[in-house]
Amino acid sequence: MRRGAWGILKSYLQFRKKCLPKGGYGIHSPFVFELYTNVIAGNTNEAIFESIEAYRKEMLSCDIGIIRKSVAESLNGGFRGELVKLSRIARTVSVPPHLGRLLYRLVKHFQPQVMLELGTSVGISSMYMAQANPNGTLYTIEGNEAVFGIAQKRFQAMGLTNIKPICGTFETELPHLAKKVSNFDFVFIDGDHNGTKLLQYFNVILSKLNENSIVMVDDIRWSNDMEDAWRELKANRQVSVSIDLFRCGVLFFRHGIAKQNFILRYGPF
Numbered sequence: 585m586r587r588g589a590w591g592i593l594k595s596y597l598q599f600r601k602k603c604l605p606k607g608g609y610g611i612h613s614p615f616v617f618e619l620y621t622n623v624i625a626g627n628t629n630e631a632i633f634e635s636i637e638a639y640r641k642e643m644l645s646c647d648i649g650i651i652r653k654s655v656a657e658s659l660n661g662g663f664r665g666e667l668v669k670l671s672r673i674a675r676t677v678s679v680p681p682h683l684g685r686l687l688y689r690l691v692k693h694f695q696p697q698v699m700l701e702l703g704t705s706v707g708i709s710s711m712y713m714a715q716a717n718p719n720g721t722l723y724t725i726e727g728n729e730a731v732f733g734i735a736q737k738r739f740q741a742m743g744l745t746n747i748k749p750i751c752g753t754f755e756t757e758l759p760h761l762a763k764k765v766s767n768f769d770f771v772f773i774d775g776d777h778n779g780t781k782l783l784q785y786f787n788v789i790l791s792k793l794n795e796n797s798i799v800m801v802d803d804i805r806w807s808n809d810m811e812d813a814w815r816e817l818k819a820n821r822q823v824s825v826s827i828d829l830f831r832c833g834v835l836f837f838r839h840g841i842a843k844q845n846f847i848l849r850y851g852p853f
């Protein structure tokens with residue numbers, strides 16, 4: 585069940601107790617220090633951010649309503665099956681700008697060839713990733729046909745031909761895709777906010793990760809079970825470095841570095 589304001593505050597106070605200060609002080613891993621100071625906490629402003637944010641603005645003022653069908657077993661939004669305005673989706677569901685920019689910077693830095701996103705919605709996070717590496721391919725899966733259609737149309741209008749949108753559930757489409765591709769270099773999991781499901785998706789993806797792959801999970805503090813699942817992901821023996829940024833977490837699978845879990849501040853946190 586989604587945490588209420590008190591649960592989030594409690595979790596945030598625990599995070600602040602354990603996190604390292606901003607600025608990279610206390611990060612003893614050269615890989616993580618360089619990544620944090622130059623990429624995660626980087627502050628580049630790219631022209632394309634404006635076009636993506638203009639699209640968000642357009643969605644924010646859009647009164648068109650769509651039916652949010654139940655695409656997953658678990659409750660994750662509170663308005664499944666109801667008529668919901670696109671403005672509400674853009675406000676409550678899409679990644680906020682600071683997270684979009686983080687996705688952009690990570691993809692731009694590592695230039696992953698095969699990217700995967702679980703949860704397209706209206707396509708805002710997909711746009712950040714796809715534009716950071718026009719030579720890579722981004723597969724993005726969405727189970728709600730209505731938002732899928734809106735995103736797909738916009739990808740076409742923006743000429744984002746490196747996005748391959750897939751309409752269907754993660755449960756059906758992810759195993760198919762995993763058979764088709766040789767590996768996943770960058771994965772962004774932002775779909776069903778359910779800890780058990782998250783672990784299931786991760787297990788499907790795991791066999792397609794290599795030592796340079798990166799997995800980013802959004803909403804790791806959405807609920808107790810999401811936080812438990814994040815702890816389990818960090819502990820996976822194939823994970824060498826984890827970076828907890830409060831709202832999201834990033835996992836690395838590099839060989840030859842001692843396993844370490846970092847808790848770092850980014851954006852408003």
Ligand SMILES: C[S@@+](CC[C@H](N)C(=O)[O-])C[C@H]1O[C@@H](n2cnc3c(N)ncnc32)[C@H](O)[C@@H]1O
Pocket residue numbers: 655656657677678679702703704705706707708709710725726727728731752753754755774775776777
């Ligand atoms: C948080 S939104 C994604 C937001 C998007 N990444 C962005 O920032 O613009 C999650 C999306 O995942 C979809 N979803 C949730 N569970 C799913 C499932 N099991 N299969 C397919 N889609 C699912 C929902 O329909 C929803 O649109």
